Amino acid sequence: MFYPPDSFITMEQIDQRYLVQQNKISDGETRPPVFAKVMRSKEGVFEGVSFIKSKEKATVMTIAEANQAIKWATSKKPNAHEYITKVICVGQ
Numbered sequence: 001m002f003y004p005p006d007s008f009i010t011m012e013q014i015d016q017r018y019l020v021q022q023n024k025i026s027d028g029e030t031r032p033p034v035f036a037k038v039m040r041s042k043e044g045v046f047e048g049v050s051f052i053k054s055k056e057k058a059t060v061m062t063i064a065e066a067n068q069a070i071k072w073a074t075s076k077k078p079n080a081h082e083y084i085t086k087v088i089c090v091g092q
Contacts, residue, residue, distance in 0.1 A: 017090045018066040019058050022051050022073070022083050036061075036069045049073050060090055 020036035034051040035058035041047055049069045052058060061069065066087040074080045 017060045018063055018087045019055070019060065019090060020049070020066050020069045020073070020085060021088050022085045024083055026082065036066075036073070038065070038069060046072075048076065063087065 021033045022036070023033045024031065032053065034053055035055050036049045037052050037057065038049055038059040038061065039047045046065075046068060049072055051073075059065075059069075070085050070087065073083075073085055077083075
């Protein structure tokens with residue numbers, strides 16, 4: 001991305017997009033990861049996360065939304081300790 005030398009861009013102005021990826025620890029590298037799909041109410045309020053195989057259908061999030069999804073997944077899922085959950089940039 002090119003910015004003219006006289007422009008001042010802060011990190012808050014650059015809108016990065018992220019996915020939440022989850023891998024089962026015991027699977028190692030043998031199975032593909034799953035990705036978070038955020039569930040929201042009709043009013044747009046965050047309700048939770050489900051993990052799906054399709055990266056293309058996963059929810060693209062801001063870093064704050066991704067952190068909220070990870071917090072929910074690691075605290076609400078009873079078998080969360082069996083998974084590594086992390087934020088990745090779109091395109092990784």
